[in-house]
Amino acid sequence: MLTLLQHRAPDSVRRVIAAREGEAHFVAGFADVRSLAAEAIARGIGLAEMVDAAGTEGSVDPADELAAGRLMAPIDHADEAHLLLTGTGLTHLGSAEGRDKMHRAAAAGETLTDSMRMFLEGLEGGKPAPGQVGQQPEWFYKGNGTHVVGPGAPLRMPSFARDGGEEPELAGIYLIGSDGTPFRLGFCIANEFSDHLTERHNYLWLAHSKLRPAALGPELLVGELPADVRGTSRIRRGDAVIWEKPFLSGEANMSHTIANLEHHHFKYPMFRRPGDIHVHFFGTATLSFSEGIQTQPGDVFEIEAAPFALPLRNPLAIAGPTDVSVRSL
Template sequence: MLLVQFKDPQGRRRAGVLEQDTIRVIDGFDSTYALARAAIRRGGGLAALAAESVGAATCSYQQVAAEGRLLAPLDHADQAHCFVTGTGLTHLGSADARDAMHKKIDGDVGALSDSMKMFRLGVEGGKPAPGQLGAQPEWFYKGDGSVVAASGQPLAMPDFALDGGEEPEIAGLYVIDDNGQPCRVGYAIGNEFSDHVTERQNYLYLAHSKLRACGVGPALLVGELPAHVAGTSRIYSADGALRWEKPFISGEQNMSHSIANLEYHHFKYPLFKRPGDVHIHFFGTATLSFADGVSVQPGETFEIEAPAFGPALRNQLALKELAQAPVTTL
């Protein structure tokens, strides 16, 4: 089942089940957040409640998308209560792209770069046996709900950025229940979007490079993630011509960490188990246009598509001028 959020022509929020080009509007819930909270209270699963709540009204997905009425597939009314985070070096082959940005050193374990050491930890211990604790992944913070762009909305690159490059990833979407238990609502395709030039200067700049916008959606996949997910990442020039294209793969079959291990190491912190909060957690990638020498320019468009997640995620890169806010003394 695929769920979407959107606005109707009157600007009211709606949630629906996406079937090919048809959105079947859900009655009684104006958001996937409200639907998820109700499913948590009731028990029995999100898909069952969504199926029961579908009404007679339908609309065209293509029309909603063309009119710019899509919303991210899960959000919170208070953006400060949505955490956007992620993990890196989690995919088989992901260290190659990372080391292309950093200094690659061949040799024994002691001579490996920090990125390669982290990657090796995941390969050796990222998929622990049931009941065992696995290796910690690389972890980063991107922002709160204000950094999330729905499909069709621009990805704003701050004017101080040195680069704005895509990272095609799968994100886990979560709601914390009233007892502090993380509940996975589903998965969505995402563009984690980072400043790779800043990161390349020094890997300790990773935290700075990740404080950027991201694209999520358009649809939320309810249920378990397929073991193998195949998709395509594309960049279109400002005049609509295809500039770059490359396949990507994800899913646990292609990862050095299990989803359960990544979730454990995120939600082990009490800060991330606050009742009512939303979490969007990116699981990493091994495919970057930056690694192929591509520098995306404002006005060009990212497209990330994977059939398991329905329609493609499309966002145009935009440059945002930021006013300086000097600190004053009270």
């Protein structure tokens, strides 16, 4: 198993770390994962082969670097507008329960909420046979590279937000090749931070509730994702853990295949623009909000899951007020 990490030294010099078989080294000649992946695409080889071709130097301990605050999100783009954050919901077995609770009040008198109908459609048609197209999932836009938060950095809810809640997920990371082909670089753990109170008020406000930052775990897992991923999501307040629950991901615990979710995202030509980076969140079934937890500034979200060796921790904060005015020219 190969994982890639992005490292920034105190003097701001950046490097890529390759970790496998219990050892980690800097990759020679590359300052970021995007350029490493672009070179692999140009050579027609995989990322693991590219690491071997580049060579490594200097051993490093990723856990120590994480503790020292020197690990970044595992992907970024020099032009933040060319990194897109998107996601799909109602994709996991059991994921409809929390959403159904939020939306049931708005659907009084209906046998099924829209959320439950979409979940059942995915359950029936989200895992098509090879070569066939399955049911399309819920889809949302989350932002661009300005919304990417690395490990340890604050997740800032806007001053106008009504809630700041965690969503422990896996995210796929992609680079679009020069011919428009999407290349999956790998997967990372993530906190797809959202405003569930806004969403609960009216599910048509889902789009607003998703326009928030998102935290990416430090490790990019190269290759295929294990079918059964098991992790833990918790919230710390001071010295106490105020909420903790296991979560499941991977295709064995999903109502859609990863390939089906990828197809329904990249079927749009605007998402196949050469050079763009995509971070796509695959959904979750575990939310503290569904169990009545109200987060507050200073709380620390913590997400961990095998086979990732390092956790993702981020404190909750509130961004300062923004006075926006539109001027006529």
